Amino acid sequence: MIRLSKSVVGTEEVEAITKVLLQDGYLGMGKEVDLFEEEIANYLGVKRSSVVCVSSGTAALHLAVQAVARQGDEVLVPSFTFISSFQAISASGATPVACNIYKDSLTIDIEHAESRITNRTKAIMPVHYASNPVNLEKIYRLAAKYKLRVIEDAAHCFGCSYQSSKIGSFGDIICFSFDGIKNITSGEGGAIITSDEKIQSLVKDARLLGIMSDTEKRFSGKRSWDFEVVDQGYRYHMSNIFAAIGREQLKKLDTVFAPTRIKLATIYKELLCKNSSIAIPVTEKKAYIVPHIFPIRILNGKRDEIKQYLEANGVQTGIHYKPNHLLSLYSDKKTKLDVTEEIYKEILTLPLHPDLKEEDIYYVSELINRYLGYTD
Template structure:
């Protein structure tokens, strides 16, 4: 049996929406993109939703909106995809790394204040695997030091923190619709905020800094004339991507419930084995279960995480590791970041593996994964 780490759930609904765009002849940003934005902000409950071509673009534009400048500092967790820190570097600003909690892999709020300096401008909490970070504590720290909070919600559609949906909690939130995400448009992202001024700025910046509604210039409502208001980027979504998003949004609840069921099935078995450490979801959180991170108890195993991944691969089971901590990359090592400064992140990285958890998984595939993991930990138990 061959089971990929992830497979997007694509049906005739997505195909029909894309074909509709092709038949209408409007395939770049247009009416479907605007419709997707409207449907998304209704779902989240935010005043504004701005579609972009990636979460990376969304985070970049969010930092432009708050006025990040060269020499500023932005706090980010050590365990995240490189894009979270990368966008800070775009400004010649400095990402400041903070260690994570061992059990949740979320930024450790108890370690944030010691990293704040007069140059600190913002905090970017990452909702790892779909579980929201400790937002009340983060917002309290931000208020105390007059900082902005930009949520990296690449994993968190849908997710809730103390009854509030992710997307309306911080100052600005960026979502990802990459191929492996809980809503997949191939490439794509969305920025949500209740700040109209920031939203307007992001709309302008996503399309070369051209004046508002410039995308209409080839339609009957538009004009060939436009103005350039700012130095912008080519970050707009296309109607083909938005068509996929519209279809996916309609089944978002169903896909989420399928992932919950898979996670619960994994948990029910793996909790019985001391060789395995379950991922902790805090009582006041509801996670999207974008990822299912499982850790190995290396004290009782004769196998490390890398070997474990290879053994599963040999049995046809695709896995991944989320994530290689930022300080382990050459670029960040060259800036002086070292593993010894982040002991929790190192502990997590040496043990964690992400298992397949996607809506189209069949029962026999889930059972096969469980059977082989149990077999491996029994085989390599000390």
């Protein structure tokens, strides 16, 4: 079976975990997490204090939203995203306002988002779908015009750049995911990146049950016995075990993972781009993209058929994503997002991970082209 996605780890990660397990004597949040945050900061070229690691990308988004919005506030978000983006907003008491996407890039439709702004709108959450950070200047201009915070859902985007600057090195609040199949993994994990010192302090405390300044104590090997709590917090911190995996993965990103993902995606594009029954999402020209997933659109109504055909031929595929406004929890029964709903019927994600071989990509592309009656 050619897998859709996969955690790609080696002996380096095993040795790093073993060291934490056997030598360090502490598996919780301590030295390894401190070092992982420092290394992410160095990688992105931001201050050490700008990076806060948490237990997942969802936790990162949740703490980011909680830091800027409250019960009754609204956050603009494309419906075409993983359920995490919506859950993170509703968990903080705010309301996710489902926005449409552009048909070419599959990222938030800025004009539609603007039309949904009310006096309760506090933030916009663009999702860098398939590692594609699109229209960032326009998004930040819209935010400035309406005094909105920007929380970038950059779960797919670790290692990517925009106008030669790494995603996470600029902007308001940027959230990454390091779950098992992302561009780098820490097993599970995520990070919030912001230069806003108030937000840094809020999310650092909130990841440790709201205990004020607990992060600093843990990083110096101490505990808080007499402490103060002024805000709701969660057990969202990262453990030393997970950070140890993440540190090894970070070393491999630019040398192994990124070039491999880029090479495989380039082959897919070459083999599929001329097939008129397929549309490949248009990537932002100003961006350097390390693709986390490789979605295509099947334009002739045969998406489900072809999904089954690939499965029968040993190829796993995915559907990223079921639109959130169609889920009972978020449906208001009147929001109709035409482009989003159309794309949902067409989208099909093909296998992409660094353990795939070029011949796997040829095999998958050949199956698709053959099924759709395309010959080069």
